[in-house]
Amino acid sequence: MSEPQPALASSQPLVPSGILAMVLFIATEILFFAGLISAFLVLRAEALVWPPLSQPRLPVALTGVNTFVLLASGWTVHRALVSVRGGGGGLVQWLGATALLGALFLGVQGFEWVRLVGFGLTTSSSLYGATFYTLVGAHGLHVLAALVALLVTWRRAAAGRYTPAEHVGLDVCRIYWLFVVAVWPILYVLVYLV
Amino acid sequence: MTGAAHEEPTSFLRKYVFSLDHKVIAKQYLFTAISMALVGGLLAYVMRMQLASPGQEVPGYGMVSPAGYNTLMTMHGTIMIFWVAMPLLLAALGNFLIPLMIGAGDMAFPRLNRLSYWTFLLSTVVLISSFFVPGGAAAGGWTTYPPLSGSAALSGGAWGVTLWILAVALEFAAFLMGGINFITTAVNMRAPGMKLFDMPLMVWMQVAASVIFLFSVGPLIAGAVMLLLDRTAGTGFYNPATGGDPILFQHLFWFFGHPEVYVILLPGFGVIAEILPVFSRKPIFGYRMIVYSTIITGILSFMVWAHHQFVAGIDPRLATPFSITTILISVPIAVTTFAFIATLWRGSIEFKTPMLFALGMLGVFLLGGVTGIHNGTPAVDIYVHDTYFVVAHFHYALIPPVFFSFLAAIYFWYPKMFGRMMNEVMGKLHFWLTITFVNVTFLPMFPLGLMGHQRRISNPNFFEALRTPEVERLHDIATIGAIGLLLSQIPFLINFVWSLFRGREAGPNPWRATTLEWATTSPPGHGNFEVAPRVYRGPYEYSVPGRDEDWLPQNVSG
Numbered sequence: 112m113s114e115p116q117p118a119l120a121s122s123q124p125l126v127p128s129g130i131l132a133m134v135l136f137i138a139t140e141i142l143f144f145a146g147l148i149s150a151f152l153v154l155r156a157e158a159l160v161w162p163p164l165s166q167p168r169l170p171v172a173l174t175g176v177n178t179f180v181l182l183a184s185g186w187t188v189h190r191a192l193v194s195v196r197g198g199g200g201g202l203v204q205w206l207g208a209t210a211l212l213g214a215l216f217l218g219v220q221g222f223e224w225v226r227l228v229g230f231g232l233t234t235s236s237s238l239y240g241a242t243f244y245t246l247v248g249a250h251g252l253h254v255l256a257a258l259v260a261l262l263v264t265w266r267r268a269a270a271g272r273y274t275p276a277e278h279v280g281l282d283v284c285r286i287y288w289l290f291v292v293a294v295w296p297i298l299y300v301l302v303y304l305v
Numbered sequence: 306m307t308g309a310a311h312e313e314p315t316s317f318l319r320k321y322v323f324s325l326d327h328k329v330i331a332k333q334y335l336f337t338a339i340s341m342a343l344v345g346g347l348l349a350y351v352m353r354m355q356l357a358s359p360g361q362e363v364p365g366y367g368m369v370s371p372a373g374y375n376t377l378m379t380m381h382g383t384i385m386i387f388w389v390a391m392p393l394l395l396a397a398l399g400n401f402l403i404p405l406m407i408g409a410g411d412m413a414f415p416r417l418n419r420l421s422y423w424t425f426l427l428s429t430v431v432l433i434s435s436f437f438v439p440g441g442a443a444a445g446g447w448t449t450y451p452p453l454s455g456s457a458a459l460s461g462g463a464w465g466v467t468l469w470i471l472a473v474a475l476e477f478a479a480f481l482m483g484g485i486n487f488i489t490t491a492v493n494m495r496a497p498g499m500k501l502f503d504m505p506l507m508v509w510m511q512v513a514a515s516v517i518f519l520f521s522v523g524p525l526i527a528g529a530v531m532l533l534l535d536r537t538a539g540t541g542f543y544n545p546a547t548g549g550d551p552i553l554f555q556h557l558f559w560f561f562g563h564p565e566v567y568v569i570l571l572p573g574f575g576v577i578a579e580i581l582p583v584f585s586r587k588p589i590f591g592y593r594m595i596v597y598s599t600i601i602t603g604i605l606s607f608m609v610w611a612h613h614q615f616v617a618g619i620d621p622r623l624a625t626p627f628s629i630t631t632i633l634i635s636v637p638i639a640v641t642t643f644a645f646i647a648t649l650w651r652g653s654i655e656f657k658t659p660m661l662f663a664l665g666m667l668g669v670f671l672l673g674g675v676t677g678i679h680n681g682t683p684a685v686d687i688y689v690h691d692t693y694f695v696v697a698h699f700h701y702a703l704i705p706p707v708f709f710s711f712l713a714a715i716y717f718w719y720p721k722m723f724g725r726m727m728n729e730v731m732g733k734l735h736f737w738l739t740i741t742f743v744n745v746t747f748l749p750m751f752p753l754g755l756m757g758h759q760r761r762i763s764n765p766n767f768f769e770a771l772r773t774p775e776v777e778r779l780h781d782i783a784t785i786g787a788i789g790l791l792l793s794q795i796p797f798l799i800n801f802v803w804s805l806f807r808g809r810e811a812g813p814n815p816w817r818a819t820t821l822e823w824a825t826t827s828p829p830g831h832g833n834f835e836v837a838p839r840v841y842r843g844p845y846e847y848s849v850p851g852r853d854e855d856w857l858p859q860n861v862s863g
Contacts, residue, residue: 124493128413131492135485135519142523146557149524150531150542158548235539238548245534245542 129279137290144294147249151242162239167230169303170223177219178299184212185292188285198275206265213258220251243302250298257291260284311415313831325415330422331401337429338392345384346791348377357784359764374763375444382447387476388429390707394572398714399487399511405822406505408496408838413489421482428475435468443469451543451554455535470533477522484515498840505820505844506595510575513599514568517606521564528557555617559610567606571599573706574641576714577663581645583818584660585652586855588845591644598637605634615686624683631681635674642667658732662713665740666705673702694754700747720815724827725808731800738793745786749779819858820844
């Protein structure tokens with residue numbers, strides 16, 4: 112056989128493959144969270160008393176502040192893209208800020224979990240606890256995974272891998288980060304507020 | 306991250322084991338899944354022997370206890386759906402054909418593709434290992450309904466169902482990677498000139514099946530996570546004693562489980578759509594109609610799931626809308642089937658082995674489809690639910706795509722995969738034996754079910770109403786059929802191995818076909834095409850008037 116063929120794409124694709132793949136993955140993720148949320152709503156609708164009287168209340172105010180921390184990280188990751196497109200500096204700093212905000216969000220979540228477990232809210236104490244830890248935990252794991260991806264992207268950015276013309280990897284990471292940011296307010300409203 | 310260009314590997318390990326080449330990965334999936342099919346087939350053999358002569362030792366296995374029977378039927382269903390049907394029809398055929406049919410050098414993400422196979426292999430190891438843990442493998446049915454499956458005490462042990470969930474989750478991760486890869490490849494990697502409606506129908510069907518899989522698998526994973534937590538973290542999502550709801554799992558399961566049927570069926574239809582025009586020497590009838598029907602099937606497949614739950618305690622008012630959507634979905638499927646039959650009309654039909662299996666698929670599937678309408682009607686379903694009627698129905702619905710379409714595909718694309726032809730005489734023998742014994746096995750199950758014979762019971766003699774000569778006779782017939790069906794695969798396996806070494810050299814295009822995979826060598830080398838193909842027309846230009854040859858390949862100008 113002759114030399115390996117280069118990619119035989121017909122023309123410049125409308126959407127780069129990396130971004131298309133991420134969008135498809137997020138579609139799957141949306142349905143995963145839809146499954147969890149619908150299960151939560153069904154179980155809650157079937158419960159006689161919600162939340163159960165004997166169970167601790169969730170920290171609405173602190174988590175509300177934490178929600179803004181995560182939303183802010185959505186803004187900083189967007190600034191990172193704007194920086195790389197403009198070709199000026201700031202990309203590494205904006206990504207670093209995003210990672211710090213994400214880590215802060217996770218830290219506060221962990222702190223709350225420790226306190227709630229201390230107050231007697233566990234996965235087996237009630238369905239209230241079970242749904243809380245499952246929904247919030249599923250989101251927390253997604254933030255953690257996105258944080259790892261963000262740190263990889265941050266290192267690549269520091270190594271100068273992204274240019275104004277070529278930064279699909281950064282964009283893919285940004286889209287996933289925006290997804291985990293966007294899921295959280297929905298969970299906050301459903302689990303903490305309503 | 307993107308781009309199909311990768312160097313041609315030189316070492317054995319890189320070329321055949323940790324390969325990035327979609328053709329090698331397809332064969333890895335193929336051989337793993339065929340091995341699993343043998344395991345699943347042997348489990349079926351043990352079950353059939355037990356049902357024909359309950360309480361007697363099964364040769365090669367021993368005594369079948371009721372609990373052991375539960376494991377057999379659970380693992381048979383699990384293996385055949387998740388470790389045979391999906392890897393063969395989606396992963397093996399999709400991986401092999403999509404890049405070749407669209408004229409691409411490889412998948413959009415070769416590394417993701419390799420990771421997909423190795424994740425799948427890991428899931429296979431986890432599943433097989435669950436046979437050997439204390440308490441044995443999962444025994445809650447392939448649907449693993451809680452609350453039974455949520456409790457270690459009620460489902461055969463602490464390990465079986467937990468490993469089952471882990472294996473299925475790994476497997477879905479593998480197919481998630483595969484599905485994303487398939488769609489991205491078909492969208493972004495097509496050869497110059499190939500518009501969407503120039504894609505072979507197999508590519509459409511693979512993409513549609515991948516989209517359906519991606520959109521349906523999320524809720525099942527959510528449900529499985531909660532089931533796993535019920536077993537390990539003391540949650541009570543599905544346990545009524547703690548305020549949980551077992552029906553909830555059924556909704557999450559079947560929201561995936563019914564679209565899954567079309568994930569398997571559509572690639573099966575794709576195979577038929579490729580084979581019929583070649584052996585009728587006619588363009589496919591209603592190409593666009595088939596594409597639109599497929600899309601409508603995909604959308605409707607998300608609206609039918611509760612027809613599995615008519616007797617599960619759902620609101621009876623829900624039954625009517627789900628019954629309507631269920632009957633509605635037979636319309637686009639019927640459109641596709643009629644388009645296939647119309648393709649044959651006045652064609653110059655050649656009954657080569659792939660064609661026989663393709664036609665056999667349509668014939669056998671007819672029974673599965675028609676009985677699906679029976680089951681989709683609550684009035685009938687309430688009577689036949691959980692009986693052998695349902696067992697017969699879904700075997701008639703799944704064996705055509707998994708067995709017939711897959712075998713048609715192997716006989717058809719074997720020359721492309723391995724460069725040699727399979728033996729026609731042995732192929733025809735294989736076909737006639739297979740179609741005979743499929744019917745001998747599963748036809749008796751319709752009357753068995755109508756007699757009220759429940760499914761998933763280890764011994765009909767435990768029930769007084771089933772202690773009749775008719776039940777015994779029908780079980781005997783079905784068991785003879787099952788053994789015959791297993792033995793009928795021997796000519797196929799011999800043919801497969803023999804042809805690898807002794808088959809006639811195929812040449813690039815032995816079937817005189819038009820699609821791009823036939824425009825390269827057999828087997829295609831690294832990078833698939835020596836000269837990047839350009840596409841000038843649709844995929845099924847046969848019997849074009851005013852030409853010397855009766856076929857006009859997609860990549861030939863003028």
